[in-house]
Amino acid sequence: MVKQVAVLLLAYGTPANMDEVEAFYTHIRHGHPPTQELLAQLKARYEAIGGCSPLISISQEVARLLEQRLNKVAEQDAHFKVYLGMKHSAPFIADAVDQAVNAGVDAAVGIVLAPHYSTMSVGVYEEEAKEAAHQRGLAPVTFVHNWHLEQAYLDALEKRLRQSLAKFNEEEKQHLKLLFSAHSLPRRILDVGDPYPEQLLETSQALAMRIGFTDWQFAWQSAGRTKEPWLGPDILEVIDTLAKEGYRAILDCPVGFVSDHLEVLYDLDIEAKARAEAQYIHFERTASLNTDEELLEALAQSVFRALQTIA
Numbered sequence: 141m142v143k144q145v146a147v148l149l150l151a152y153g154t155p156a157n158m159d160e161v162e163a164f165y166t167h168i169r170h171g172h173p174p175t176q177e178l179l180a181q182l183k184a185r186y187e188a189i190g191g192c193s194p195l196i197s198i199s200q201e202v203a204r205l206l207e208q209r210l211n212k213v214a215e216q217d218a219h220f221k222v223y224l225g226m227k228h229s230a231p232f233i234a235d236a237v238d239q240a241v242n243a244g245v246d247a248a249v250g251i252v253l254a255p256h257y258s259t260m261s262v263g264v265y266e267e268e269a270k271e272a273a274h275q276r277g278l279a280p281v282t283f284v285h286n287w288h289l290e291q292a293y294l295d296a297l298e299k300r301l302r303q304s305l306a307k308f309n310e311e312e313k314q315h316l317k318l319l320f321s322a323h324s325l326p327r328r329i330l331d332v333g334d335p336y337p338e339q340l341l342e343t344s345q346a347l348a349m350r351i352g353f354t355d356w357q358f359a360w361q362s363a364g365r366t367k368e369p370w371l372g373p374d375i376l377e378v379i380d381t382l383a384k385e386g387y388r389a390i391l392d393c394p395v396g397f398v399s400d401h402l403e404v405l406y407d408l409d410i411e412a413k414a415r416a417e418a419q420y421i422h423f424e425r426t427a428s429l430n431t432d433e434e435l436l437e438a439l440a441q442s443v444f445r446a447l448q449t450i451a
């Protein structure tokens with residue numbers, strides 16, 4: 141008999157339009173509404189990228205293509221259905237689980253569209269998915285914790301790094317700093333030995349080695365506007381320091397993100413770029429993976445590996 145496998149493909153979420161920004165922000169802030177000032181600032185960031193983040197449409201396309209890929213490659217005794225669930229906006233993680241329950245499946249695999257594990261990111265998706273599955277009587281969810289060294293993911297980023305390096309002239313390349321960046325998290329994750337910083341460095345190191353580049357460093361980006369300290373240095377500070385050191389070219393590879401969304405289109409393309417250009421630095425960032433074949437391959441391989449652990 142053909143085994144029915146649900147893949148819960150999970151992503152951050154985004155407001156569908158400007159009217160939903162407040163509800164989205166309140167959800168991110170664990171039910172605490174933002175001040176009018178913070179809300180206005182967030183709305184201004186969405187307006188600056190055209191009013192809407194492409195995160196949901198890209199994630200929906202990834203879900204569709206991943207389902208096709210899994211069914212093309214898989215052996216005949218498994219049939220995959222991919223259900224997209226968001227942490228902070230509809231369709232929520234529980235909605236994806238509902239769909240899987242209604243379809244009646246024999247096994248479920250959860251994977252997040254974020255390659256690196258943190259108790260505060262992937263750990264939360266996992267908890268929510270498992271809780272929803274448990275409450276609704278879905279098969280136990282086997283979770284992919286991280287896929288930050290998956291070959292196809294590294295291949296895709298290596299290709300993008302090489303494409304971006306070609307945008308600098310020879311003189312700029314002589315004095316170019318390569319940055320790798322990811323969403324910052326509150327510094328307290330270090331107290332629990334969270335693997336997030338280490339996994340990000342592993343990805344960065346592997347990529348720098350692949351392209352034979354030694355002048356690189358890691359920078360954090362997009363820290364939340366909360367009172368507690370966040371991991372640093374922030375990419376904006378790093379740009380200022382590099383300007384003082386005389387760098388005139390920076391290439392940033394946001395390894396922690398897979399798609400275009402607010403934190404890439406605003407924080408890097410608008411804010412970081414402006415900060416660099418004000419100091420006469422040529423700033424580029426690698427193109428997002430979005431619906432790239434190699435991203436789909438990395439996700440598919442991770443799902444197959446997870447399935448082997450339950451077979």
Ligand code: FEC
Nearest residue numbers: 152153154155168193195254261323364365366401402403
């Ligand atoms: O395009 C969009 O509309 C959504 C872009 C977006 C992505 C994203 C990914 C991650 N976040 C992570 C951690 C945190 C923590 C907080 C937090 C806050 C925000 C705020 C916005 C936001 N994040 Fe985000 N994140 C995106 C957007 N993030 C907007 C509010 C910022 C503010 O305070 O003004 C703090 C709240 C909390 O305690 O939860 C922590 C991590 C990722 C990467 C992994 C993933 O995608 O899940 C980690 C995309």
